[in-house]
Amino acid sequence: MTVHIPGALRSYTKQKSEVAAEGKTLAEVLAALDCRYPGLRFRIITEQDTIRPHIRIFVNEEQVRDLSVAIQPDGQIQIICALSGG
Amino acid sequence: MTPSTKATVQRAAIGSVVLLIGTRKGAFILRGNRTRRTWKLSAPMFLGHIVHHVVLDPRDRRTVLMAARTGHLGPTVFRSTDFGKTWKEAKTPPAFPKAPEGQNGRVVDHVFWLTPGHRSESDTWYAGTSPHGLFRSNDGGVTWEPFSSINDDPQYREWMGTVQDGTPDGPKLHSILIDPRDPRHLYFAMSGGGVHESVDGGRTWTSIVQGLEVVEGFDAATVTFHDPHCIRLCPTNPDRLYQQNHCGIYRLDRAVGRWIRIGKNMPKKVGDIGFPMVLHPRDADTAWVFPMDGSTVWPRVSPGGKPASYVTRNGGKTWTRQDKGFPRADAWWTVKRQAMAADVHEPVGLYLGTTSGEVWASRTGGTSWTCLARHLPEIYSVEAAEL
Numbered sequence: 223m224t225v226h227i228p229g230a231l232r233s234y235t236k237q238k239s240e241v242a243a244e245g246k247t248l249a250e251v252l253a254a255l256d257c258r259y260p261g262l263r264f265r266i267i268t269e270q271d272t273i274r275p276h277i278r279i280f281v282n283e284e285q286v287r288d289l290s291v292a293i294q295p296d297g298q299i300q301i302i303c304a305l306s307g308g
Numbered sequence: 309m310t311p312s313t314k315a316t317v318q319r320a321a322i323g324s325v326v327l328l329i330g331t332r333k334g335a336f337i338l339r340g341n342r343t344r345r346t347w348k349l350s351a352p353m354f355l356g357h358i359v360h361h362v363v364l365d366p367r368d369r370r371t372v373l374m375a376a377r378t379g380h381l382g383p384t385v386f387r388s389t390d391f392g393k394t395w396k397e398a399k400t401p402p403a404f405p406k407a408p409e410g411q412n413g414r415v416v417d418h419v420f421w422l423t424p425g426h427r428s429e430s431d432t433w434y435a436g437t438s439p440h441g442l443f444r445s446n447d448g449g450v451t452w453e454p455f456s457s458i459n460d461d462p463q464y465r466e467w468m469g470t471v472q473d474g475t476p477d478g479p480k481l482h483s484i485l486i487d488p489r490d491p492r493h494l495y496f497a498m499s500g501g502g503v504h505e506s507v508d509g510g511r512t513w514t515s516i517v518q519g520l521e522v523v524e525g526f527d528a529a530t531v532t533f534h535d536p537h538c539i540r541l542c543p544t545n546p547d548r549l550y551q552q553n554h555c556g557i558y559r560l561d562r563a564v565g566r567w568i569r570i571g572k573n574m575p576k577k578v579g580d581i582g583f584p585m586v587l588h589p590r591d592a593d594t595a596w597v598f599p600m601d602g603s604t605v606w607p608r609v610s611p612g613g614k615p616a617s618y619v620t621r622n623g624g625k626t627w628t629r630q631d632k633g634f635p636r637a638d639a640w641w642t643v644k645r646q647a648m649a650a651d652v653h654e655p656v657g658l659y660l661g662t663t664s665g666e667v668w669a670s671r672t673g674g675t676s677w678t679c680l681a682r683h684l685p686e687i688y689s690v691e692a693a694e695l
Contacts, residue, residue, distance in 0.1 A: 230380055261397045265381040269403035270413040276380040303380040 223297040225255060230303050234262040243299075248281065249289035251299060266301060278302040323694045325651045327659055328372065329667065330359035333685035335374055337392060344657055344671050347680045353392060361646055363422045364391070364693040365448075367430050373449045375419035375435070383418045385435070387449045391695075402435050402443040402452045404459060414439060414459075421646070423484040426491030436481035440468040440498050444510070455510050458496075464513075467501045467532040475499050475535075482645065483539035487546045495549070500535035503551070519567035521555040538585045538645040545592040550624075552585040552597055552645070559624050570624025574599070578611050578618070578629075584648035588656055588673075593623045596630075596650070596658060596674055600642040609640045617658065617674045633677035634668070641666070646689035661687030 225243050227235050235241055241258070245251035249271070256263035266277045271289055273279055279286055280300040281293060293299070327338040334352040341347075357376040365371035370391050377383040385398040407413025416437045425432025425444075435443040435452060442455040458464050468479065480499045487493035492509040495516075502517045515531050522533040535554035542548040547562040557571030557580040571580025581602025588594035596619050601607040610616070616631035641664040651657040658670045665684035670677045 230378060260399065261384070264401060264403070265384065268382065268415040269406060270415055271406065272415070274380070274382050 223251070223293060223295060223299060225251065226298070226300040228301055228303045231262055231265065231301065234259040234265075244295075245293060247289065248279065248286060248291045248293055248299070251293055252289065276304045278304050322653075325653070325657060326364070326693050326695055327649070327667065327680075328362040328364060328689075328691040328693060329661055329684070329687060330362045330374070330646070330689035331661075331665070331685040331687050332358055335359045335362045335376075336681075336684060338667060338680060344651075344653065344669070347669075349681050350392075353395075354386065358418065359688065360418055360420050361422045361689045361691075363424065363691055365424045365433075366693070367424060367427055369693070369695060371448060373422050373433060375422055377418045383416050383437070385419055385422075385449055385452070389448075398445075398449055398452065400451045402437050402441065402454070404441060404454060414441070416441060417478055420480045421482040421484055423486065426486050427488070429491050432491075434484040434486075434494075434496075436484055436496060438478035438480050440464075440479050440481040440501060442481055442484070442496060442510070457506075457511055457513060458504075464501075468498060469501070469532055483536065485539060485541045485549075487541070488543065489546060495539060495541065497536035497539045497551075499537065500532060500554070502531040502534040503536050503539060516560070517567075518565065519560075519569070520551075520553060520558060521569065523555065537583045540585050540587045540595070542587055542592040543589050548592050550585050550587060550595050552582050554581070554602075556580045557582075557585070557597055557624065568624070570620070571597075573620075573625060574618060574627050575629070578616075579603070582642075583645035584643050584660070586648050586650045586658065589650060589652040591621075594619065594621045594673075595624070596648070598643045598648055598660060609642050613638050613640050615639050615641065615662075617660075617670075617677075619674050630670075630674040630677070632675060633670075633679075640664075644688055646691075647687050649690050649692040651692040652694060657692065659690050659692050661690040663687065 243251045243254045252263050325340045329336040334355040337350040339348045359376050361375045372388045374386040384401040386395045388395045404414040420438050421436035423434040431448040433445045433449050442458045443452045445452045483497040485495040494506045497503045504513045506513045517534045522528045526533040538552045540550050549560045551558040556569045558567040559570045560567045574580040578599050582599045586596045601611045615634045616629050618627045620627050641662040643660045647661040649659050656673045667681040668677050669680050
């Protein structure tokens with residue numbers, strides 16, 4: 223599947239706005255991403271495996287809050303930096 | 309413990325001074341020449357990051373660690389081994405352990421404080437976080453391990469309280485100090501949550517709050533009510549500590565065993581509330597504070613809009629106002645606990661960063677001040693280092 227990377231995280235992906243990743247769940251996809259782009263996961267997921275307060279993750283345009291959600295091989299994942307004030 | 313000669317070898321420096329500045333929107337370096345008369349400001353580093361602390365490792369004078377996060381992205385530590393030319397992120401930044409299923413674990417919101425380890429432990433660093441957490445790195449800041457003896461201890465967790473119990477920007481673990489005579493002798497402070505000491509490298513800890521006052525109506529015997537803002541350990545006499553607290557300015561001589569409120573000798577209309585405290589590198593009787601308005605709703609600005617440092621040269625018996633060069637009125641800023649520092653020159657240079665984004669310096673131990681930089685973002689930390 224394709225993962226859309228926000229500008230704030232592209233320093234990890236060598237400025238790529240889209241990267242491919244594999245996994246049956248969101249947790250597996252994020253783990254795979256972190257293997258390729260070390261450090262990326264912790265900036266958006268806490269040590270308690272929760273999505274950070276100003277990060278939103280959409281799977282096929284639907285917001286998800288749980289890393290256990292299943293991902294289809296042709297799925298689209300969007301990581302969004304939500305507004306966080308001046 | 310008796311002071312050894314190893315704790316008294318701080319000689320006046322002759323090199324150039326650099327200021328490492330952490331702000332709400334990135335980090336900056338101000339480089340001074342040898343006379344400390346001309347300064348050059350760097351371009352912003354990690355522009356847009358919230359940088360709470362930037363610290364040069366005095367053991368190699370090349371490694372710099374930076375505590376950073378952004379409004380969106382979680383906390384991390386950036387590390388440079390070439391004095392800021394290039395940076396790498398910590399492999400495992402400070403983080404609390406994953407809680408067992410069904411329990412709520414804690415989450416590091418930001419890394420607040422960085423302290424290089426003892427000079428005999430070249431790759432050791434300590435970090436304090438918000439919410440309260442103490443961490444250690446043994447590899448120069450690449451990986452970080454929590455101190456379970458603090459972070460998971462039921463008594464300490466009770467003293468830490470919840471996130472709601474902390475300061476407006478979150479509860480802070482700060483002022484991590486290392487006895488220059490003994491790498492196992494550590495101190496740290498929590499806002500609020502008291503001052504604590506270990507003599508076995510952090511395996512066990514003892515609270516040292518005797519003599520400290522708390523907000524009226526609360527019980528001073530309860531550690532959680534103690535709100536230290538900044539603790540400093542005298543380089544030339546590690547058995548003496550100074551403290552700027554929510555409830556006054558204090559000195560602790562270990563032989564005496566209790567904190568003495570030396571702030572009572574400050575002018576009444578200024579008071580003895582503030583955030584930072586800075587010590588002379590060679591004189592254990594000399595210290596500086598930067599008072600703020602702690603009355604009514606705690607405006608946290610310079611009292612009366614008239615900024616000034618205050619110096620004691622006799623261990624707190626008397627204080628002298630130092631406002632030459634500062635605005636005479638209408639300056640409604642203050643200085644945060646990590647944003648005031650001293651160099652090791654003679655006379656001692658003092659540096660401070662304001663909540664309004666200005667950097668001020670004195671080449672004469674505070675007798676006169678000049679502005680080195682304006683229009684920076686809100687300044688969280690200033691560290692003076694020798695190159």
